[in-house]
Amino acid sequence: MIVIGGEALVDLVPDSATAGGELGPLHPRLGGGPYNVAIALGRLDVPAGFHATLSTDQFGDKLLERLVDSGVSTDLVRRGPEPTTLAVVGLSEDGSARYSFHTEGTAARFVADPGPLSDEVTAVSFGTLGMVLEPGATTYEAVLFREAERGRFVALDPNIRADLIADPAAYRKRFESWLPSVHLLKLSVEDAEWLAGDEDLQSALRRWQQAGPAGLVLTKGADGLTALVGDGELVEVPGVRAQVADTIGAGDTVHAALLAWLHRADALSPEAVRGLTHDQWREALGFAARAAAITVSRPGAEPPTSAELV
Template identity: 50%
Template sequence: MTILVCGEALVDLVPVHEGPLLSPKLGGGPFNVAIALGRLGEKVSFLSRVSTDPFGEQILQSLRDASVDVSLVQRGDEPTTLAMTNLADDGSAQYSFYADGTADRLVQDPGDLPDEITTLSFGTLSLLYEPGASMYAALLHRAHAAGKLTMLDPNIRPAAIDSTSGDITADGFRRRFLTWLPAVDILKVSEDDSHWLGLGSDGSTVDDWLAAGVTAVVMTRGGDGISVFTTSGEIGVDGVQVDVVDTIGAGDTVHGALLAYLEKENIVTSSALSDMGKRDWERALGFAARAAAITVSRPGADPPWASEAPRD
């Protein structure tokens, strides 16, 4: 069984101390999810278009170092997307993006996927920037119709939406988001994502998402823990208290760790997900919370290895 992670890989430009210097760090929500899954020992493949520039070569090598299969990665001579990262005093991160004409947004439909793929993950800028966004949306619907388990993290970046030069407005993105939901088994959002998606005339809520067909909505609450909402109600676990260096990659680690847990438990269909009870979800979310706590305790998106994040 293989998990296929779909979406962008980019370079975060992170401030060094408090000076004007910036340090390049590999990132992007889907890239981080794939790295987390590989480090946790899962069989994982990555679908994206990666530049042939030096950053692209580093991206591919990092994926390989985490045992991520890159056979579905496409290459192009377009530049790598850059994200300017600003860190607040509490370690939280905000981003601005340089994505015009970059490689990842030009990804092509991969055609028929290998039979061993049981689960597909989608997220972040790949859902926003065309023409790749439409390709990923079609793949999401196709995979769900074929009985694959699907997980989506919109990972809202308002600055990226504001900078798309008329490609899509905030309300337009909220409308597009609603069209994905019938093909989504697990929707992962942060509290900030949930608030942003609820704004405007096209805003929606957790109840709307469940009514649209989502089986489980997983919501991260920072240091306060993680909750899951299903038609049966809400289940939550507390966060793990650690000294936070920064929160880069925390939500992506939750995403990857949750998929790793489900794969180990052979929960790879919509019906199996629907059958999960309170104790099942508490164990799954607890594992994700512990993994994320390790990530925030060290700088950058640095998910744990399997030896660092034992399951209960």
């Protein structure tokens, strides 16, 4: 089983019929980076569990219901009276999304440490607001370090939300402290540029990969995916053409699809990832690109099922 730790929230997405410059209806869509990863893994028939706190409000009920319907274990889900985190989404003409978050005092902040995870857990994954919002971020960080020490495969997608990072320098330092315990690092090119700051991007990518990850995957939107592996070799695949409804959940789908591919290849270990050939990396990246293309073709974060990727 792959356990995903991090926030669940509700995206408030503008109605597609709203004229430019006008305020229109906002449609609630269930989401949150780690939540989307868990849903995507469940739909791809990979044993997955979600580790988070969900509100006891109506949004929390629906978030839980969707996890169950997607085949995701909720054994590590706690319910709490705090409200659900909200993200107001703004969409540009090309479907790319920007977010305004409402996080103060919300359920996502108050995750409990479950202690050492059961032996059935083969991998853990973290990212987005789960690694930013306190006190939950410190809890997830402790789980990351502990499970890496216990031999679990660790995946990380920082999925930067810069407006919520009060001290960028401190966050960048904290990010680098995780890398020796991370085995798969997934970044969008925008995230990588923000994390690199004034450093040359290619130098930063190679330094991060050499700090611990067996593989680093960079997403470039319609321009495809690049993996940095081995001693700095690059493996690239082009993007898959799609009619874009919006880009919500695209990167989360990539992250989940990579984990699903590694799971099916029995490669959820740093040694196995380091042993992948370039052809295997191209296959994994291509699978992730096809999955993301389906997600962006639909409004909101609606990852594909295994049947849609046959």
